[in-house]
Amino acid sequence: MKKLLLTTALLSASSAFASEDIADKYPGSMLYDKPVEFIPGVFTATGATAPPTYENAGHNNNLSFIVTGEGVVVINGGAAYGLAKALHDEIKQITDQPVKLVFNENGQGHAVLGNSYWAEQGVPIVAHEDAAHEIEEYGGSILEGMKRYNRDQAEGTEIQLPTETFADEYIVEMGDFRIEARYLGPAHSPGDIVVWLPKQSLVIAGDMAFHERMLPIFAHTMTADWIETWETAFEPLAATYVIPGHGHPTNMDQVRRYTRDYLVYLRDQIGAHLEAGGDLAEAYYVDQSPYKSLDTFEELATKNAGRVYEQMEFE
Template identity: 75%
Template sequence: MRTFLTIAALPFAFAAQASEDIPDKYPASLLYDKPVEVIPGVFSAIGATAPPTYENSGHNNNLSFIITGDGVVVVNGGAAYLLAKALHDEIRALTDQPVKLVFNENGQGHAVLGNNYWTELGIPVVAHQDAADEVEERGASLLDSMKRYNRDKADSTKVQGPTETFEDEYIVDMGDFHIEARHLGPAHSPGDIVVWLPEQGLVISGDMAFHERMLPIFEDTYTADWLETWDTEFEALNATYVIPGHGHPTNMAQVRRYTKDYLEYLRGKIGELIEEGGGLAEAYYVDQSPYAHLDTFEELATKNAGRVFEQMEFE
């Protein structure tokens, strides 16, 4: 049976349902949760809003797919071979249409380590060139890290980069859908893309946008650039529906509140500290209490503050 969310209910359908304390919501599958139909033809298996663990099989991001009428387009290869297979099993239960294309939203492990499942079936995998470079450079360490938590669930997983790359956009017309994979600019991690469905007003945003878990700021996450990309490119989409990289489908107001507004808030706090002559040690303790309810706050808040300080003291 297809689980379907009415379009009118979508912005509110998942309120207060995310919790990093739930280890697995779909014990019959390696997927953390069963895919839901967000709008007609567009599905997402919503991952845990927690770090990757054996219990959630590394499914802590969203694995989405579009049943176009002339084939299926998958967004994210998954964190492991067997997790990708579990997603494919769910797709096959919904449609006889073959998977024809897979996108990687970036070069992180949970987006790319399932790629070899799809390529063994002869399915092309597409990503931004920067994401491909990440897999080339860091693929072995990503695989080793996944094996440590996933143990036997890592079986058959091999490092496999995308088979096709692009720089600015990759356009697909398939069945009833016009699909635009776009690199909007620097954001959360190298090679971040969004998958935009202009006729439906829906964006699969990847890690451009967060709302139920705290966003992580990496060493190569330049928050000023992320904000510029948000303001000049992401907002311009004027999306009605957002499937974020992590957490339940929502709307622009929610992801704006917990991505753009959070980045501006944290940069503001760090800017005040720098003006007062404070240093890195004090930066870790700037007040982030308005965001303390977000999942992964305990793991990420102090790290985020330190990395923003290190960036801003040289801006």
């Protein structure tokens, strides 16, 4: 019966689409939406499936936490000092256990700019060494970009590097949970990690996996490497439950559809375009209609096609 209830909850969550049309689902907080307990002890505040804006306060990724019985582990620092504080306020309403550790899923602003709040609380912050390098190298410009859209909501935010880094894995035994932060290989951005809970068969996937919105392909996103990492290291986890970097918690079938399958599809489209002698200008408009229902399609589809063309032209 417990398994059935969890599966029903999972399916309900995966069908409750976030939307670019909803500016803020939780007006009483800087958070875009209130944290929800996905499976016992594991909570996530699902971000907007839209670009960062003043209305969503930059909360357009998932901010998760694990109530272990001996303390709380937070996954993602958040996009601003105030956003991290808002998440902490929600945690305090759920448990009196202290936050003992924060993981940054990568070096992007929505994962790390709230680090300054957590450091102020004396909480250790852990990230992959490549993510730490990104923060050190580009943190200033990331912060300035956030200030432009977040304005007064950026107050208190400063660049705070992780206090600990790792190369391959960082394992924590705390309360009822074994928590394995793993670097599986190149994916969406430098230093992408997943947080794997083997006892619960749940993975907090970070930007390894997307759901409900189109993934962005950056200049440094090597799509062939991402597919390889997915197939050789992420898929073999065989997770029952997945909290993606973006979009509601769901299962492996859904995130595969909108992440790995999308990357393979777009590369196939661009590959056929290259074989036909097509140029970059035409590549922007290869058919991506199977994914047009995804949020951020209009913002990202043509950019993604252009970047994949530039990659594959020299592969």
